[in-house]
Amino acid sequence: MTGATILHLITMAVLISAAASQAPPTKYINHTVGDSAGWFFNSTTNTTATNYSSWAGSQTFSLGDYLIFKTSSNQTVIQTYNLTTFRNCSIDDSSSNDTFVYNGGNTVFDQALTIIVPLTIQGPNYFFSDASDGIQCQHGLAFEINVNRGLGLPPSLNQPPPPTYREPPGPDSASPPVTIPAGEEGTGNSGFKKGASVQVIACVCLFALLAVIGGDRGGIF
Template sequence: MDQSKVLMVVLFFMVSLNINGRGGVAGYKNYTVGDDLGWFDKLEKPTVNYQKWASSKTFSLGDFLVFNTDNNHTVVQTYNSTIYNLCDDSNALDNDTFQYASPDPSASIVHPVSVAVPLLKVGPTYFFSSDYDGEQCENGQRFSINVTYGQGLPPSLRTPPPGAPGPVGQQSGDDTVPETTVPANFDHPKDISDDGDDESDDGKKKKSMATIIGCSRWVFSWSLILVGLLYTCL
């Protein structure tokens, strides 16, 4: 075989191994809804297009959507397409629709609000703002996504920790600053192996297997390099 062809084959296998073995399984992700535009309707931000924003992304269990908005907007998550299409959650059931932001249209001062919503269920999921009788939803503050299984839920999301913030009720509060549900040190994206629960026997087995696979790839890579060098010298 031509020596240049051998070297090309070796390099191809090395690149393939690096791509497939880099970092193991990808970590969970945060998505800031609307990026720099935040979570508002077209009356405030005429250029928002949340469905277009969502269409370029892949969402999986354990990911978070971060909504940066204010107390004149709501964050409603529903699995009910009828609720979503009507822009009206007044007839929603407790187990299919959740309101995460506490609106107060009568507040004399507008306060910033940030809300982190975990994706906990596979399949279609819908988000919209129900404020002003659905007017904000009708003016573009809405989008739907499809949640894939991905890595599955991390242990930290399978059972909510004690005292964890949850969806707020349908009634809003007063002029006080709404309490954010995003910790100041929010750094959710991580691999399952970063979670404390993975120190169980199953977690240790996974780590041992990952180490074995990593070593095998390393040995195989260097074997290919040595074969290429031998052909070059011959």
């Protein structure tokens, strides 16, 4: 076998391997963060259970996949799309639109937890623990990933947001009573008053007629 043939075979093998690695996924994947090491931090030695950046670099992430954090209440899980928040290891200046806190503010320590995070935004996603005022993040309990489109979001994750909640109307918001401005009359009263006016006119005419007749006769009685 000549050197040119060997070189050709090596080139073909590299191309086939590259094509296979770039092939689109055929299913959604659940990624256990840190594999068997889980998501843990030793506060005595200030060390993480594993190298999470190396773990993330060995995975391929796509929309619709899930990250499974097997951890405890001694750690938190922060998901953010904000690089500045990630680098600061703090959510103090973050926005509710780009940063999400899982297990934040838990006061019961050493409680086993499993936190499941869906990947719903394509592009850079950042994860860290802000426990111990960011010390865990600063010592390696953090990683970043790039989420590919893959199969796209499944129907269960591709839903429109719920409508904005509105308070139901209270008793003070009941419709006010209908009032008739001064100078205007209701339909029923108008008919009654018109009828009364006709009766008055009729009485006046009757008395006038009697007065005329009485005058001709020298008096009414």
